[in-house]
Amino acid sequence: MNTGDAAMKPLGSQDPDQLGRYRLLAMIGRGGMGQVLLGQGPDGRLVAVKRIHRQFTGNPEFRARFRREVLASQQVTGAYTAGVVDHDAESETPWLASEYIAGPGLQDMIGEFGRLNLSGLKLLATGLAMALLEIHRTGLVHRDLKPSNILLTNDGPRVIDFGIARALEDDVTLTATGAVIGSPAYMSPEQAECRTLTSASDVFAVGAVLAMAATGASPFDAASTPQVLYNVLYSSPNTSGIPEPIRALVDACLAKDPSARPAPEQLLDAASRIDAEPVWPVRIRRRIADCQAEAGRWADGTASAAAAIVPAQPKSKWARLAPAAASVSAVVLAAIAFWGVGVEGHAVAMDDPPLALTDDETRRLDICALLDPSVLGELGTPVGEFVPSGISGCTIAYRYQDGRKVSFGLETSNSVAEMRDDKQPMGSTINWMPVYGLYKESASCDRMVLTQSGLPMVLNMSASSYPPAGDLCPAAERALATVVRRLSVNPPLRTFPPGSLLPLDPCALIDIAATRSSVGDLIRSSTPHGCALTGADGYYSVDITDRVRPDNITGGKVRQTRTIAGQTVYLDASGPEYCTFIVMVMPTRDDQAEQVRATYFSTAPQARGHCETAADLLGPVLEKLPPS
Template sequence: MKPLGPQDPGRLGRYRMLAVIGRGGMGQVLLGQAGDGRLVAVKQIHAHLTGSSEFRDRFRREAIASQQVTGAYTAGVVDVDTDAENPWLASEYIAGPALQEVVDSFGPLHLSGLKLLATGLAMALIEIHRTGLVHRDLKPSNVLLTNEGPRVIDFGIARALEDDVQLTATGTVVGSPAYMSPEQAECSPLSAASDIFSVGTILAMAATGASPFQGVSTPQILYNVLYRTPDTSGVPGPLRPVVDACLAKDPVARPTPEQLLEAAGAIAAEPMWPVRVRRRIAETQDEAIRWATGAAVAAVEDPPDSRNPLRRNHLRVIAAMALATVLGVGAALAWGSGVTGHAVPMSEPALALTPDEARLLDPCRLLEPDVLGELGTPTAELVENGNSCDIAYTTADGKKVSFGVRLGISVRETREIFSMTGTALGWMPLLGDDTEARICERAVLTQNGVSMAVRVQAHMTAAGNGCPFAERALSAVVRRLSVNPPLREVPDDSVLRLDPCAILDRKTELDALGDPAKREQSSPHGCQVTGRDWGMDFALKEAPRPDSAARAAKSGLGVKSTREIGGRTVFVEELPYRCYLTLMVRPTRGDKAEIVHIDLFPAPDKIQPGACDRAARVMSSVIPKLPKS
């Protein structure tokens, strides 16, 4: 970025301009800052392109349409002024290098980076095409790289210029010839398939270092796009069929964004950028912070009433608060609130829950309309079951979908059940079971803070594919958890507040399970302990009362009885080589209670009796540490 020049505006709308990001044939892109410190990228159109009312009308229509594009892989439009002398459009500022810059600096991407690029571009097109827009100018310089994936910028503007008389009269090509589709090169009507062709050229460039249609002149490039079969031999084998399919001359033969996403997700590679790319992303973020810091400090260096030290200190505090917003406090608001007009110089905030937050999450409030409202209207009551909750929704087009949130499932079990889909959600790989199914579940595993699984299931009551609904619902849930996680109100001495691993007694574990008795936090309310001879799942949670008739009828685990341990009545369900102990600490609501649950089982090669005696020893060591009921 460069400092503002004498001809550059100091302010556009409610944004103060800080620096020049770049200049081009259409206009210039400026770094702007809102009054609360958040940064935006402001594209200001050149005056000589805005002389006709027709252009302004087209620009206005496209700007309005662009504001409907949302999603983790696009830079959302947050503000626009089509009536200004030089119309401008503000979007989220993405602090990441362009793909073109990365390939020029570091060379082609390896397969892992290509997979992340392909899945991110597919997700971006799904969101753009959902609004009825065709990007029309997809190219490496319009793809910015962030830690969790690519972000597509500049959608919608090329379409506003398509019929501009001044541009076509001078022979200007709208778009970038080396990344155009054949139908775009010959000025034919465009469909969403045109963007898929551009994605194919971008992937080929990222894999080889050059567009597959490169030439020494624009006419030669356009000829290559129209008539030559591209050489994709330099594209890694697993990705080559995907690229070849995207580069089909016939638009009908190209995959849809959903098919592209599925094909990219099937590539056997971990989706991630190389280390050098991640370092460059960090440098770009640091640069944005430096500009924001300089602007915040400059705003208070010499205020009009600087002779008043109290006023001067007050303004410095405001500057520090604005900078704090840029550095992260505002990140959660920008990403998760759904409020137009907030942008930050960073990608989506990582989901990082504190131990207290993770243990007190209210799953049912994650299914309410303020979280899932964009998916439809609830048509049934919430059904809660401990750390799980379910509800039925009806979508705007009349589809009936049931959603379920699962928060208490172990991380290990989630890893075993699901595989990676090839996409990311809020810095977390998106996990799933089926690509297309009437009952579909998606999950993420937190990468920061408490290790936990967040799972969402979508169940179509009639024929249909529940996977898109599961992904959209999980995205909404993660946004809410990142911004303002809904917490239950529980007593100060509730067992739900306790760390399940910390309450266990080390000596008793070694004696009952055998050395090494290794502990692992399996969920916010669960601890898994693995010994030489035995294993144990230990949980402190809210669940159906162990003495309820409904639970007794539902359970079929084994012989049911009670046992006095440490002066408390413990419910026992015993199998020949396994034991389940449940202690009710206190009733809560309905037939629910706070419980302590132990599941003790032998190691695979150590089948032996005596599970309940060992489980009783563990329970006996835990009871004195529990709150009095």
Template sequence: MQPRDRKDPEVLGRYRILAVIGSGGMGRVFLGQAPDGRLVAVKQVNADATDDAEFRARFEREVLATGKVTGAYTAGVVGHDVTTEKPWLASEYIPGPSLQEVVNDFGRLTPSGLKLLAIGLAMALLEIHRTGLVHRDLKPSNVLLTNEGPRLIDFGIARALDDDISLTATGAVIGSPAYMSPEQAECRTLTPASDVFSAGAVLAMAATGVSPFAAGSTPQTLYNVLYVEPDTSAVPQPIRGIVDACLAKDPAGRPTPDELLAAAQQLEVEPVWPVRVRRRVAEYERDAIAWASGSTVPSPEAPRKPQGDHRSRGIRAVAAAAMVSVAILIGSMLVGIGVRGNAVAMADPPLALTERESMLLDMCALLGPDVLGDLGTYRSAPKVINESYCSVGITDPAGQRLSLELSIGYGWAYDTASPMGSTIAWLPVQGNRREGASCDRFVETQIGLRMPLNMQASGLTDSCPLAERALAAVIRRLSINPPLRKVADGSIQLLNACRIMDHDLNLRIVGDPAKKYPTGSSSCWVTGANGEFHLDFREDTRNDNTTPFTSFRELTTLDGWAGTISDRDGWCEYTLTIRPTRDELAEMVRGTYIPYDKTATGGCDRLRTLLTPILAKLPKP
């Protein structure tokens, strides 16, 4: 870790640059700090590496893909700017040693540590695979250990650099031979099973101290991966059975991450790191606090490396923990085998919706007989509630009357949802209860607009299996040919509500941090210190005529658009008709401002300030 020099930026985006972690042929890596005090690793690419327009496009595509990966067992991108002369991205900073370091310093893990490692790897792979990515370089140095469990790093960025001559020179090895799968060694198409093989090799290394395929040369290591059955006799039971299953040469013979997770959870030990590992994690955390406070002196308790290694403990702590996908930028500094960042898109993504498809999904077509026909006979045609909500009644083969509702699932049910332990097309299934007469099941789409699809089922003593079965049928249809609603050119239903907002205006009215959440196909929710701003573009029953309204809703106009206004209990809502569509329906804009201070006044004034520039951008009917 070195201080910034005069050529280094003081700020990148919203991140204050504290120090330099490293530099190389592709750029520099900085230790940064967000406005709320959190530390991040900020990677900035050199301008000469991005002169090529195609490179910039690839870099942007991969940054956005990596941003889809979130979760407690991975480290994700938290900010980026790919439009500047020197593109940069900020990754979550993780104060913890790598698995490689821990095994080198302390020896193999205990059964308790192995259980925590196996659970964490399975959870991380579930998160990465549901985005349509394969990690490709799961190895001990890419697994960081924290008190909460392992964190898997270095995913999603490398594809932007795959065609760079510095990374694909003759003789370069794609991946880390001692931990790559046989299909990767033969340059075949990779699937999630490849990462499961690597996870088995990592578990074996953690249990024994060495990779089961390691040899004196790279060719011999690759030969072992392809043709030699590994000797896992030193791996303690029952973890040995898990490792052996993961290391099957045939991808079809390996467990899925779900199965790996289930097997790890059944190990009859407590999932916890050994004491020496927890102490090492604490040392990293102290070092992080020291850098954040402005001190460049490592904590006095932090141990030094044995003589012969002159790097300080503080440098090791921050450099190892902060390097989430960092190798793509400082690869020329490192000596070893492997590509700098290695995630690639699956050959056949499980659910690949474009943004337009996400916005225009025909929810009622997804409840049609061609999708759900084997669940029962239809009592009536699917009923449109709004563009993001449809319901249908069916009678199952046993004569029971069932109800199914498909929606973009934001709301109280989604807020209380938790993982159910199953997946549909690599997407983890969530729900608000394990069983019940009325039951919700969610999956959150990861490609296109990120949004939860919710299937609610009712009519049985336990409707949860029905909800999950119906949701699986919907996802299968979406993966093949998503049905879309037809809208006119210039429809506001094609607008991205989060993008059309003015961030500086949101920040001034709603308050810091004015964080945006997409809450539907064309909806956005902004939260800040002062309150919330909700914006929806939708098709709904028109309200620009003299139809009677409840006592708290009145006819009004705003910037020439007719609609209604509600002003009560400190919050304000405008619902404006933009253009009639069919029958009594119309395209509508709904804006809502909810102050956190219930005694505050002027909510409608604030809402008008927020809505006015948005209305000015709408296409004219």
């Protein structure tokens, strides 16, 4: 679906006034598959609502693709990507809503203003590398990264449209065997040949996008699609017109061999070393401000009133506002007022390196050490002892200089979906990571960020006091910022005993094929010590932690046991739609041990019980565990 560069228009007589909880304000764009509408939530936030044309809703394959888009978009968020905030994929006319990005598309800006300067290219390269880190860590490959799927904001680019994104484990084709899905001028050679894709395919697309932004044209451009595909497969692109600091990076991304391309981490490192301030040209910053003002007028009703009174007049190329470019995927950004900088202002350079932890470091983090006075000492003096909460949380109180006693808690067990469902962007950033929370002001407040590389990890800092001691949201955000700074320099790590489960990757323990057959087409969501595979028919999750033994809990309750794969497991809970097993491994104290907690949930009717399916899925997990 492509809306070109037209400005938003009033709703038509056939357009709904409301979808879900969102009041609809204007038409952003219309395409062959559906329409995208500007909406406003009950809290005033603007959203872009993607609504599918009725004639496609009876096609099971199309509905399945739409569900995949919803699942994929829900997993991806961060400073340079975004995800869905609400949806109804099962309604008569399916729709999804995402927070609205008031910014023009890269394709339109290059077409109107010409190629980017070195500063703009650095900001583009850095943002796209950060976006790939976010997309790929969810187990997805975007598959359609092109200039029209990149929106520009003052903070950097935003990658949108996950309509054909697929899990890396999945087959490349969405339709008939041999069908080519994607945009020929920006697809990788392996995608053009319908081979199985890896994350390197998106890196190739980044190279093609950077070449286009630096020269004004795709490096594989030709008069016909077959010739474009031939160039992608066999021709060496001419990159001589690209500025030298960017040229080597583009050449590396455009290697025909996927294994020869840089990883997104290497792409980010190379882009950060370019000697230029990462900022858009002033004309693009002006256009971004125009887009923000246009969206604001629709939100307060002045744009719709003017459109109803004033006849449409031909617009100059400069006056064509580009918020319509946001329509293709209806993507995430919070209230636009939070993100703007002045028309003549300067974007802030990325002086602080982005937080980057290896997978092993993420799983070994000593959470209590991150609340130590060596980290939070600027906030006050610690009072009492650390109170651990399993492997992923810790709490301690600090006394401020004014005498207030504030309890700080740090958790890393929240999932990306939980953060998106419960929190909203606050408008600030820490190391270029958007800060999320529930309240702007509160006597009991939390602030969180989602790390931009490595394993998905939500860092959730809470601040509370009893009795209540005023607004603690600034304290929570300040504490979170100090933790991020420490993690960027010298993360404190735990040492686990031999045979411990805690350093393991839970996703690697799961039989992917068996899980897919039970829950359907998979989208992966993980935390440092957990993995959830979600499909149209349910989900299966495996979490590793250290908890109280299930056969020795308060009240003397003894749980049922059964034998699976030669091991004794405990039935933790079961119901009409779910079943949860607990496996105790390697006791650490008399009443505690590391444990594997596995849950199977299904919405599809089954001929046998859910616990039988849960047992079948748990068997391969147990076989991969180290001996206890």
